Amino acid sequence: MSKKLEDCVTTIPDFPKPGIMFRDITTIISDPEGFKMAVDQLCDMVKGMDIDIVVGSESRGFIFGAPVAYALGKGFVMARKKGKLPRETISETYDLEYGSATLEMHKDSIRPGMKVFLVDDLVATGGTTAAIIKMVEKLGGKVVKIGFVMELAGFDAKNKALKGYDVESLISYPGN
Ligand SMILES: O=P(O)(O)OC[C@H]1O[C@H](OP(=O)(O)OP(=O)(O)O)[C@H](O)[C@@H]1O
Numbered sequence: 001m002s003k004k005l006e007d008c009v010t011t012i013p014d015f016p017k018p019g020i021m022f023r024d025i026t027t028i029i030s031d032p033e034g035f036k037m038a039v040d041q042l043c044d045m046v047k048g049m050d051i052d053i054v055v056g057s058e059s060r061g062f063i064f065g066a067p068v069a070y071a072l073g074k075g076f077v078m079a080r081k082k083g084k085l086p087r088e089t090i091s092e093t094y095d096l097e098y099g100s101a102t103l104e105m106h107k108d109s110i111r112p113g114m115k116v117f118l119v120d121d122l123v124a125t126g127g128t129t130a131a132i133i134k135m136v137e138k139l140g141g142k143v144v145k146i147g148f149v150m151e152l153a154g155f156d157a158k159n160k161a162l163k164g165y166d167v168e169s170l171i172s173y174p175g176n
Pocket residue numbers: 057058059060061095096097101120121122123124125126127128129
């Protein structure tokens with residue numbers, strides 16, 4: 001039987017805090033078949049769609065977003081953690097499953113009217129993605145597709161933080 005992407009994920013209970021089921025992507029990306037499956041399947045999500053640019057968040061979003069952009073023949077924009085981008089930025093602060101954080105994007109990275117494919121490894125609350133959506137929209141871009149490798153369905157981000165957007169995940173885990 002051929003390998004499935006799910007088989008490449010390792011789950012670590014109680015990391016980094018008690019009660020968190022940590023879905024570890026390191027075993028996807030260290031496996032050539034797993035990494036290729038993930039990138040190819042993310043690209044398939046926008047087959048036939050008109051997109052201008054791929055956006056990914058630091059740091060695990062970079063790992064999938066950059067090869068997806070390359071494979072699609074598009075550019076890649078980084079949403080970075082605070083204080084890392086050298087030019088004029090826009091920023092958003094948001095809550096995480098465990099803590100809070102601020103992401104920044106270069107103000108000139110999205111031009112008005114650009115159609116954005118937002119890529120990340122995982123969605124839990126959707127707070128990270130919602131922060132990026134806010135920045136993209138403030139810059140005049142339109143998020144036309146959001147693709148995740150994994151979703152923690154218990155948070156119901158699709159119907160809460162990301163309601164109204166076109167969201168797809170390659171793997172869905174019930175619960176948090
Ligand atoms: O849906 P949310 O509740 O916002 O959580 C999901 C986000 O959390 C993780 O990133 P993290 O901020 O831990 O950064 P990392 O990629 O640098 O580990 C993950 O890569 C997502 O970006």
